[in-house]
Amino acid sequence: MMAGTSMDGIDAALVEITGSGIDARITFRGFRCCPYRAWIHERLMRVAHGEPVPAGEISELDFIVGGLFAEAAVSCVAELGAKLGEIDLIASHGQTIYHQGTRIGDRVPSTLQIGEAAVIAERTGAPVVSDFRTADVAAGGEGAPLVPYFDFVFLRDPNVSRAAQNIGGIANVTYLPAGCGLGDVIAFDTGPGNMLIDAAASRLTQGRLACDLDGEMASRGEVSQALLQRLLEYTFYTRRPPKTAGREQFGARYLEEVVSMPEAKALSAEDVIATLTALTAESIARSYRDFLPRKIDEIILSGGGAANPVLFEMIERAVGRPVRRFDEFGVPGDAKEAVAFALLGSETARGVPSNVPSATGAAHPAVLGKISLPSHWR
16 A cells, blocks of 8 residues: 555555565556545645644544555455455555655654554554665665665566656656666656646645646646746756655745746746646656666656656657556556555565665665554464
């Protein structure tokens, strides 16, 4: 189960896994998305935006979100025709409310995902692996990205060099050279994905829209090259990997900076959305040029951004390579991250490290996550 930086709900996938590492065989059984209720979304966003909240509220949210993850597991299993007693393991990424992978001044790197695993285990009767990012941070890594291990197992090819590009709230890439080993994988966050576009759509329509569905606003606007070039000056884009990003870099505060820039003030809402959509595409293309080998045979696109036809076309033009959708590989693109964490949970239960130090910057491989057992587990 996975909840992303958009904080719109919980993705749950039912998966069968045999074997480990490159011998793992992953069978996708089904997927469900369980949207958050409006009140929980609002509370989570308040915390994520850095508003001062008492420790008691974060503690309460931890247990509330844990209950919602448990509900998602139960409903997913039931709707897909399985039984809870058949579930060997639940892998829960939880909901990130803070992530800072690098030291800033005196503040040490840290990450926090909520969604209490003990609650999930108690209500489902299944062992739960959770809190995947902290072991990598403890090993000197940025705690992200973690999906590259899945990309390596699922998408590597002996003859084709691939860039697996995911576009959620944040955009991230995994580069898989033809015939690669795990140590050859390069992965990092390329910059904003849907986060800025969604926030701008909400702000510029006074809350009427939560996102630019199907790129409709962007399709009616024109990209401002002046604003785009100003945005591409942000130092994140020139920082060498490993690197990660989140709301701390591209959240509501950054959007306020964007709309107050002189280059943005005369633009229509549609022009701003079109320019932010182009920013996602151009920052991806720039990352490829600056930090990846020249040989990229194809790009595999996943995440919510893959459903935006305007963004899809902008990426194709910007990178100049064939772009395929992840769905072609037998798993819906929206389900990819949930399936990825199923594999990571399986590896944790086997005691197998599943971070990719070349991607996260960790000093060594690490077994990710913590295991919570239900009361009557045998």
